[in-house]
Amino acid sequence: MRLIAPDIQAIAQELGTLLPAHRFSIEPSTCWAYGMDNSRLHHPAHIVAFPEHHEEVRTLVQLARRYRLPITPRGRGTGTAGGSVPLQGGMVVVLDRMNQVLEFRPEDRLIRVQSGLINRELQQVVNAAGFFWPPDPTSQALCTIGGNLGCNAAGPHAVKYGTTRDNVLGLVAVAGTGETLIAGTQTTKGVVGYDLTRLMIGSEGTLGIITEMTLKLTPLPDAVRLMRIFYRDMHAASLAVSRLMNQPATPSAIEFIDGNALNLMRQYSKNPETLAIPAQAGALLLIEIDGLAESLSGQIEKIRAAATGHAASDTAPLALSIAQSASEIAALWAARKALSPTLRHIAPKKINEDVVVPVSRIPALIAAIDASAAKHAIKIVNFGHAGNGNIHVNLLIDPQDPSQLAAGDAALAEIFTTVLALNGTLSGEHGVGAVKREYIRAEIDPVSLALMRGIKAVFDPDGIMNPQKKLPDDTQ
Amino acid sequence: MRLIAPDIQAIAQELGTLLPAHRFSIEPSTCWAYGMDNSRLHHPAHIVAFPEHHEEVRTLVQLARRYRLPITPRGRGTGTAGGSVPLQGGMVVVLDRMNQVLEFRPEDRLIRVQSGLINRELQQVVNAAGFFWPPDPTSQALCTIGGNLGCNAAGPHAVKYGTTRDNVLGLVAVAGTGETLIAGTQTTKGVVGYDLTRLMIGSEGTLGIITEMTLKLTPLPDAVRLMRIFYRDMHAASLAVSRLMNQPATPSAIEFIDGNALNLMRQYSKNPETLAIPAQAGALLLIEIDGLAESLSGQIEKIRAAATGHAASDTAPLALSIAQSASEIAALWAARKALSPTLRHIAPKKINEDVVVPVSRIPALIAAIDASAAKHAIKIVNFGHAGNGNIHVNLLIDPQDPSQLAAGDAALAEIFTTVLALNGTLSGEHGVGAVKREYIRAEIDPVSLALMRGIKAVFDPDGIMNPQKKLPDDTQ
Numbered sequence: 001m002r003l004i005a006p007d008i009q010a011i012a013q014e015l016g017t018l019l020p021a022h023r024f025s026i027e028p029s030t031c032w033a034y035g036m037d038n039s040r041l042h043h044p045a046h047i048v049a050f051p052e053h054h055e056e057v058r059t060l061v062q063l064a065r066r067y068r069l070p071i072t073p074r075g076r077g078t079g080t081a082g083g084s085v086p087l088q089g090g091m092v093v094v095l096d097r098m099n100q101v102l103e104f105r106p107e108d109r110l111i112r113v114q115s116g117l118i119n120r121e122l123q124q125v126v127n128a129a130g131f132f133w134p135p136d137p138t139s140q141a142l143c144t145i146g147g148n149l150g151c152n153a154a155g156p157h158a159v160k161y162g163t164t165r166d167n168v169l170g171l172v173a174v175a176g177t178g179e180t181l182i183a184g185t186q187t188t189k190g191v192v193g194y195d196l197t198r199l200m201i202g203s204e205g206t207l208g209i210i211t212e213m214t215l216k217l218t219p220l221p222d223a224v225r226l227m228r229i230f231y232r233d234m235h236a237a238s239l240a241v242s243r244l245m246n247q248p249a250t251p252s253a254i255e256f257i258d259g260n261a262l263n264l265m266r267q268y269s270k271n272p273e274t275l276a277i278p279a280q281a282g283a284l285l286l287i288e289i290d291g292l293a294e295s296l297s298g299q300i301e302k303i304r305a306a307a308t309g310h311a312a313s314d315t316a317p318l319a320l321s322i323a324q325s326a327s328e329i330a331a332l333w334a335a336r337k338a339l340s341p342t343l344r345h346i347a348p349k350k351i352n353e354d355v356v357v358p359v360s361r362i363p364a365l366i367a368a369i370d371a372s373a374a375k376h377a378i379k380i381v382n383f384g385h386a387g388n389g390n391i392h393v394n395l396l397i398d399p400q401d402p403s404q405l406a407a408g409d410a411a412l413a414e415i416f417t418t419v420l421a422l423n424g425t426l427s428g429e430h431g432v433g434a435v436k437r438e439y440i441r442a443e444i445d446p447v448s449l450a451l452m453r454g455i456k457a458v459f460d461p462d463g464i465m466n467p468q469k470k471l472p473d474d475t476q
Numbered sequence: 477m478r479l480i481a482p483d484i485q486a487i488a489q490e491l492g493t494l495l496p497a498h499r500f501s502i503e504p505s506t507c508w509a510y511g512m513d514n515s516r517l518h519h520p521a522h523i524v525a526f527p528e529h530h531e532e533v534r535t536l537v538q539l540a541r542r543y544r545l546p547i548t549p550r551g552r553g554t555g556t557a558g559g560s561v562p563l564q565g566g567m568v569v570v571l572d573r574m575n576q577v578l579e580f581r582p583e584d585r586l587i588r589v590q591s592g593l594i595n596r597e598l599q600q601v602v603n604a605a606g607f608f609w610p611p612d613p614t615s616q617a618l619c620t621i622g623g624n625l626g627c628n629a630a631g632p633h634a635v636k637y638g639t640t641r642d643n644v645l646g647l648v649a650v651a652g653t654g655e656t657l658i659a660g661t662q663t664t665k666g667v668v669g670y671d672l673t674r675l676m677i678g679s680e681g682t683l684g685i686i687t688e689m690t691l692k693l694t695p696l697p698d699a700v701r702l703m704r705i706f707y708r709d710m711h712a713a714s715l716a717v718s719r720l721m722n723q724p725a726t727p728s729a730i731e732f733i734d735g736n737a738l739n740l741m742r743q744y745s746k747n748p749e750t751l752a753i754p755a756q757a758g759a760l761l762l763i764e765i766d767g768l769a770e771s772l773s774g775q776i777e778k779i780r781a782a783a784t785g786h787a788a789s790d791t792a793p794l795a796l797s798i799a800q801s802a803s804e805i806a807a808l809w810a811a812r813k814a815l816s817p818t819l820r821h822i823a824p825k826k827i828n829e830d831v832v833v834p835v836s837r838i839p840a841l842i843a844a845i846d847a848s849a850a851k852h853a854i855k856i857v858n859f860g861h862a863g864n865g866n867i868h869v870n871l872l873i874d875p876q877d878p879s880q881l882a883a884g885d886a887a888l889a890e891i892f893t894t895v896l897a898l899n900g901t902l903s904g905e906h907g908v909g910a911v912k913r914e915y916i917r918a919e920i921d922p923v924s925l926a927l928m929r930g931i932k933a934v935f936d937p938d939g940i941m942n943p944q945k946k947l948p949d950d951t952q
Contacts, residue, residue: 105834105836106722107718107721107722107835107836108721108834108835108836108837109721109722109835110834130722130723130724151667152667152671154665158664158665159664162642162664163664163665165671165674166638166642175923175927177923179923180921180923181923181924181927182921182923182924183924185832185899185900185901186834186899186900187832187833187834187864187865187866187899187900187901187904188634188635188638188639188864188865189630189634189639189832189861189864189865189866189901189904189905190832190901190903190904191627191628191678191901191903191904191905191906191907191908192901192902192903192908192912192916192919192920193908193916193919193920193924193925193928193946193947194675194678194679194683194928194931195628195641195671195674195675195677195678196924196927196928198641198671198674198675199670199671199674199675201671202667202670202671203670207670219723219724219725219726220724221724222724242583245583245584245585246582246583246585246606247606247695248606248695248696248697248698248768249695249768250695291771292724292725292771292774292775292778293774294770294771294773294774295767295768295770295771295774295775297770298768298769298770298771299768299771302768356661356663356665356666357663358581358584358586358662358663359583359584359585360581360583360584361584385665388663388664388665389663389664389665390663390665423661423662423663424661424662424663425661425663425665425666425667425668426668427666427667427668428663428665428666428667429665429667430667431667432667432668432669436668440668440669443668443669444668444669445656445658447651447653447655447656447657447658448657448658448659448669448672449669451651451657451672451934451935452669452670452672454931454934454935455670455930455931455934457934458927458930458931458933458934459927459930470669470670471669
């Protein structure tokens with residue numbers, strides 16, 4: 001879309017009748033600042049607006065519709081797929097002032113909040129009453145609940161507690177039509193109407209803007225332990241993951257870290273003694289066990305047996321220890337969560353993928369990734385949420401070097417082909433956004449894609465909601 | 477729709493080129509038999525077809541589309557809302573010959589099956605490998621997995637393990653367009669495209685016919701106990717339910733039975749000693765606890781404390797006992813599950829509702845139901861899944877007696893108004909079907925309803941898929 005100066009002035013004038021002057025801007029510096037997220041994409045907005053409640057969002061979408069103005073919702077911009085970058089300019093609707101708790105009812109295991117509330121702030125409110133909300137992306141300290149719903153975010157604890165879609169009861173949104181949409185219930189059962197709640201979750205702002213949500217809460221476990229198990233290589237570790245998922249004691253997290261990532265930890269960790277990495281170790285599993293205090297020892301025995309397998313085999317663990325204290329557990333999680341920033345430090349423009357395969361197929365995927373890395377002479381570091389088969393594949397290349405970029409692209413194409421051949425999916429939690437949209441034709445068949453476009457047209461008849469995101473370009 | 481004899485002959489002739497003669501019928505007796513389900517509605521089909529695999533279903537939908545023929549999918553017809561009654565005649569597609577296990581991968585905690593497989597047969601297959609599939613409607617021995625998805629079925633264990641939508645990874649369907657739709661993944665994470673899996677789940681055959689599904693499996697618990705607690709009245713029992721949900725040991729079922737239902741058990745039970753109902757008891761909670769064997773005693777203590785509350789208060793339990801053996805547990809569940817047939821026996825045409833309210837609001841709902849029963853001089857028996865706030869409200873009237881029918885309708889209208897005022901929903905698991913569709917305008921706002929109709933038009937452009945179901949009549 002081409003927006004010309006007189007249009008912007010007219011829209012700004014009309015905006016001035018809807019919002020106080022300090023809650024919208026057409027200043028180039030502001031429009032520049034809200035043109036980025038945690039991808040490397042950038043495009044300035046023409047207008048940035050800061051609504052404080054649902055009705056203001058509705059007014060903004062109606063205004064945008066009158067002017068056929070592209071509209072891109074955003075929380076804190078922590079997404080890595082470019083989902084909140086206004087690729088066509090237009091209006092960015094910043095939701096982080098909508099950060100209120102509307103209603104908290106522990107006795108019904110629910111809380112109603114506005115979409116700009118920060119995930120960690122939500123947790124603090126509900127923790128105090130003995131509950132938590134399971135989705136816990138690494139960006140938890142910064143990301144908004146609205147963004148979590150938009151992307152169907154997850155994190156380490158999804159293996160036991162599910163992803164965002166499993167932990168939301170209902171929501172309020174403004175559809176691309178400019179109308180208020182009320183979906184879902186305040187109850188854990190409900191079958192009246194079609195499931196618009198889960199249709200909106202993961203739609204990345206392309207159907208409308210989620211403004212309020214009713215979240216399903218889970219009781220905090222009594223006690224937590226963290227098992228740390230080193231293996232010779234990823235093959236041995238991923239066989240252990242299959243065994244872990246094929247027995248009744250489901251860990252609350254199964255994180256894995258490959259040999260290249262362990263080398264980074266050896267080299268860059270501020271507290272290498274925290275991990276105590278054996279010299280021969282080529283893979284690490286961090287396995288969290290939670291529950292009632294008296295249930296832990298039984299769970300740990302089952303999990304230890306599954307993680308060990310045949311002790312005599314060459315895929316048996318090299319070392320196993322169990323962190324008991326809260327401080328030791330926190331230090332281990334900090335070491336795990338430092339991996340992404342460390343990778344950014346040594347390869348600022350790394351490509352970070354987010355593929356998923358069925359758990360039993362992790363060994364096949366890891367073997368294929370290793371083969372691609374060797375073939376194209378690039379370094380690939382893998383870590384992630386093994387219990388869900390969700391692998392963060394980090395290609396440590398400089399995309400500004402054409403030969404490295406070509407090697408990275410070729411390796412990625414091979415990896416994606418393998419993921420789909422193993423019945424996996426190209427994104428587990430980061431979303432499609434702008435950066436992955438052209439790949440997903442390989443995953444979604446044309447009939448399903450046509451149905452999705454049909455749904456998009458119902459919710460957003462003018463195509464103003466977060467254009468060029470989520471679904472592939474339909475002009476090809 | 478009016479279908480005339482020459483049309484039927486022409487369609488039958490064409491069907492003969494698609495299916496062997498023994499797998500479709502236009503015989504009036506067959507068309508009559510497949511015109512009913514477990515509601516009291518009946519309308520004969522014009523044609524009944526028995527496909528054996530996905531491609532045959534696709535061919536049938538394409539044929540129906542060419543003739544603008546209404547098409548009603550059905551499993552075993554156990555639904556109570558009339559969802560599989562062909563109200564306009566047309567073609568009934570009976571899916572119960574599509575009952576194959578396509579692929580079972582315990583190491584990935586998944587199984588792929590055809591939609592006509594019986595729930596109990598599925599459980600037998602996966603139990604043998606240490607897993608179960610959580611949805612467990614009372615009709616488990618008879619109902620199909622396809623029907624479970626169509627209605628988003630649940631059952632007693634949803635309080636801990638979720639409903640159907642929480643336990644499906646992906647599915648294959650034939651959309652109303654006659655095309656094959658492939659939705660979801662084989663993994664527990666996945667954010668590529670819109671969530672068509674959960675859009676199809678609970679859509680009651682109005683968007684298409686689900687033919688195959690990939691189910692997420694859960695490990696069988698090591699051990700199970702069943703606590704039986706009698707209270708003076710429903711008010712005391714429902715306060716206990718609120719306390720039970722506001723602490724960390726989540727039971728695997730919290731079933732409640734009210735005083736009228738206890739009287740029926742006293743009167744009709746074949747083994748009254750199984751329950752040992754105290755004379756003053758006006759309510760019963762059956763609380764199931766499962767998990768690793770060594771975790772049970774700790775859970776039981778937490779649950780006993782929550783169920784008891786202030787022991788000195790007049791809402792404290794009258795009696796509490798814990799069944800340990802599998803046979804004792806099975807006998808208690810049998811007594812609970814005998815309630816519905818007993819009610820059918822004493823009031824064959826009873827009205828059975830399926831409302832849900834947030835757990836803390838159960839006392840308010842029960843009080844309102846009691847008031848309506850007294851005001852209209854009818855008998856109402858309540859039982860259900862208290863942990864989800866899901867109450868089966870049984871109005872013991874004879875709908876063929878006009879004065880009883882009027883009293884029942886008036887009471888029901890009051891109850892529904894109360895349910896919605898308490899932020900509840902009109903159906904938790906039975907579905908909307910034909911019998912509840914005109915009530916749901918009170919629950920779904922016009923904007924959401926218009927969006928649902930828009931989705932319906934995308935998936936079913938000719939309006940042939942299970943007409944007059946799920947959404948209210950749009951001609952009004």
